[in-house]
Amino acid sequence: MQDIKRLQKHPKAECILSEPVWFQWVLIGVAVGFVIIFLIAPLLMVFGQALAKGWGAYWEAIREPDSFKAIQLTLLTAAISVPLNLIFGVVAAWLIAKFDFWGKNFLLTLIDLPFAISPIISGLIFVLLFGMQGLLGPWLSQYNIKIVFAVPGIILATVFVTFPFVARELIPVMQSLGSEEEEAALVLGANGWQTFFKVTLPNIKWGLLYGVILCNARAMGEFGAVSVVSGHIRGQTNTIPLQVEILYNEYNFTAAFAVASLLAFLALVTLIVKHVVEWKSGRHLSGTLH
Amino acid sequence: MRKSKNILPGFGPSLGYTVTYISLVLLIPLAMVFLKTFTMSWESFWKTVTDPRVLASYRLSFTASFAGAALNGIFGLLLAWVLVRYRFPGQKIIDALLDLPFAMPTAVAGISLTTLYSANGWFGQHLERIGIKVAYTPLGIVVALTFIGLPFVVRTIQPVLQDLDKEYEEAAASLGASRWQTFSRVIFPALVPSWLTGFTLAFARALGEYGSVVFISGNMPMRTEIAPLLIRTKLEQFDYTGATAIALVMMIISFILLLIINLLQSWNRRRLAQP
Numbered sequence: 420m421q422d423i424k425r426l427q428k429h430p431k432a433e434c435i436l437s438e439p440v441w442f443q444w445v446l447i448g449v450a451v452g453f454v455i456i457f458l459i460a461p462l463l464m465v466f467g468q469a470l471a472k473g474w475g476a477y478w479e480a481i482r483e484p485d486s487f488k489a490i491q492l493t494l495l496t497a498a499i500s501v502p503l504n505l506i507f508g509v510v511a512a513w514l515i516a517k518f519d520f521w522g523k524n525f526l527l528t529l530i531d532l533p534f535a536i537s538p539i540i541s542g543l544i545f546v547l548l549f550g551m552q553g554l555l556g557p558w559l560s561q562y563n564i565k566i567v568f569a570v571p572g573i574i575l576a577t578v579f580v581t582f583p584f585v586a587r588e589l590i591p592v593m594q595s596l597g598s599e600e601e602e603a604a605l606v607l608g609a610n611g612w613q614t615f616f617k618v619t620l621p622n623i624k625w626g627l628l629y630g631v632i633l634c635n636a637r638a639m640g641e642f643g644a645v646s647v648v649s650g651h652i653r654g655q656t657n658t659i660p661l662q663v664e665i666l667y668n669e670y671n672f673t674a675a676f677a678v679a680s681l682l683a684f685l686a687l688v689t690l691i692v693k694h695v696v697e698w699k700s701g702r703h704l705s706g707t708l709h
Numbered sequence: 710m711r712k713s714k715n716i717l718p719g720f721g722p723s724l725g726y727t728v729t730y731i732s733l734v735l736l737i738p739l740a741m742v743f744l745k746t747f748t749m750s751w752e753s754f755w756k757t758v759t760d761p762r763v764l765a766s767y768r769l770s771f772t773a774s775f776a777g778a779a780l781n782g783i784f785g786l787l788l789a790w791v792l793v794r795y796r797f798p799g800q801k802i803i804d805a806l807l808d809l810p811f812a813m814p815t816a817v818a819g820i821s822l823t824t825l826y827s828a829n830g831w832f833g834q835h836l837e838r839i840g841i842k843v844a845y846t847p848l849g850i851v852v853a854l855t856f857i858g859l860p861f862v863v864r865t866i867q868p869v870l871q872d873l874d875k876e877y878e879e880a881a882a883s884l885g886a887s888r889w890q891t892f893s894r895v896i897f898p899a900l901v902p903s904w905l906t907g908f909t910l911a912f913a914r915a916l917g918e919y920g921s922v923v924f925i926s927g928n929m930p931m932r933t934e935i936a937p938l939l940i941r942t943k944l945e946q947f948d949y950t951g952a953t954a955i956a957l958v959m960m961i962i963s964f965i966l967l968l969i970i971n972l973l974q975s976w977n978r979r980r981l982a983q984p
Contacts, residue, residue, distance in 0.1 A: 436875075436882055443795055450791040451803065453784045457856055458809050460831065461821040468824060507730050514723040528967070529731055532739075535963045537917025538815075539937040540742070540956045543944065547741035552949050554741065579734055601717055611718035633812070640814025643919035643937065647944060660816040660920070667820045667924065676824075679817040686812035694805050 468676035480674035489662035508585025516593035542647025568650035576644040588630030625700040774915035777854030785862025815920025845927030853921040858911030865907035902977035913966040
């Protein structure tokens with residue numbers, strides 16, 4: 420210990436316990452350069468191209484009827500899939516964080532599965548299930564129900580792709596909090612729902628908020644899975660990312676980037692929320708430790 | 710411990726709900742891939758998944774994903790190091806921006822990267838002058854896959870590096886090790902499990918990626934056609950069984966990668982648990 424104290428006071432300690440200052444700046448320069456090339460430039464490109472012809476053209480592109488319809492469909496998709504996965508996430512996190520049971524790790528792996536599967540396969544499975552050549556397709560068409568290449572298929576594929584997000588955010592938060600507070604509430608006579616809403620929910624609200632925001636960003640931005648199950652009918656089964664693809668492939672770059680900038684903006688909001696949540700929950704967690 | 714947990718209500722309903730929901734949303738749809746593949750004979754399955762065009766797409770998907778993950782392995786380690794150990798202006802913003810590829814829709818990233826690297830884009834025009842073509846070549850695919858895999862390595866290494874006890878470095882230095890020796894023999898070995906985890910996560914994500922790649926790749930069969938795109942193409946030609954066969958192969962590879970990631974993570978936990 421004495422030796423180390425002396426070592427730290429040694430004039431050359433900086434050099435032995437850290438890198439030379441010039442070398443630190445080289446490393447910082449390379450790292451920042453990488454971030455500028457791979458992250459900042461693509462982000463600036465979206466807004467730069469979107470506004471290349473001025474705000475007038477930007478608003479024009481977003482208010483164009485087909486793009487406007489795409490925005491509406493995206494909002495509808497998120498409005499259905501996010502609450503479904505929010506309820507699932509809370510229930511699954513309660514189950515996994517509060518109880519020990521056989522097969523828990525297997526259940527956790529299953530929840531992670533959509534992360535590991537290609538979005539194209541996530542779309543394909545719904546075509547195989549509900550398509551005309553699929554398992555339920557002929558039966559559904561008897562009743563004139565259309566699921567794939569229509570709006571229900573888009574919603575189903577989105578639910579599939581986004582279903583781990585809320586659960587994944589909540590499970591570690593609830594595990595680290597333990598069950599003592601809930602047990603105290605129950606012992607004092609609260610019922611299960613009161614315990615959840617008055618004890619658990621206030622403790623997990625920031626993690627829950629971030630999970631929902633992330634789930635929502637993915638629901639609105641999902642491209643691969645949705646592009647497989649969508650019928651690509653303009654103004655009917657196009658979500659925002661699909662509309663971006665169509666506009667881009669028609670060389671209508673300004674309009675494509677204008678519509679894309681809505682999603683890029685949503686991505687930035689997601690990052691800001693994450694930052695705020697980390698700051699808030701960091702304070703909150705250190706508060707409960709005392 | 711077990712007994713005290715049992716007083717919490719809702720085990721039965723939450724188990725029932727979770728299992729039902731996972732079965733309806735996840736398991737039944739996924740089972741379709743297996744059901745559909747079983748309608749094929751072994752010969753036709755084998756013929757489909759070893760067709761030269763299919764093999765070329767696997768090869769491309771693998772090499773491009775590996776290259777992207779390797780780039781992230783190098784720069785992710787560097788970024789984690791710089792963000793944890795040094796202080797510099799703009800650090801907080803860079804740290805926050807690193808999650809952008811998680812939050813940014815893939816199609817948006819795809820058109821943006823394509824525009825950047827096309828012949829008259831910000832980067833493309835300069836690279837073109839020195840004879841490097843990025844857009845519509847395999848190199849473009851690597852760029853897109855690097856973008857989408859970027860957060861994985863940084864975010865898995867960062868917490869481990871943060872918790873790394875500086876005493877070991879001080880001990881190495883007091884025993885006469887140079888800074889490079891301390892890094893390569895003391896610090897880096899401690900980071901290896903999380904570094905490999907991050908690499909494998911980035912690789913697995915890149916293998917299945919579609920949205921950011923289709924715009925920049927040019928999608929030429931045998932040359933710049935990735936495996937997920939080939940599934941898509943087969944679907945559009947109503948070759949559902951062909952598409953499903955390729956999907957099954959990719960799913961099996963994904964499951965193996967998932968297993969490797971789980972093993973790496975438990976290795977990582979054991980490492981951290983050691984005194």
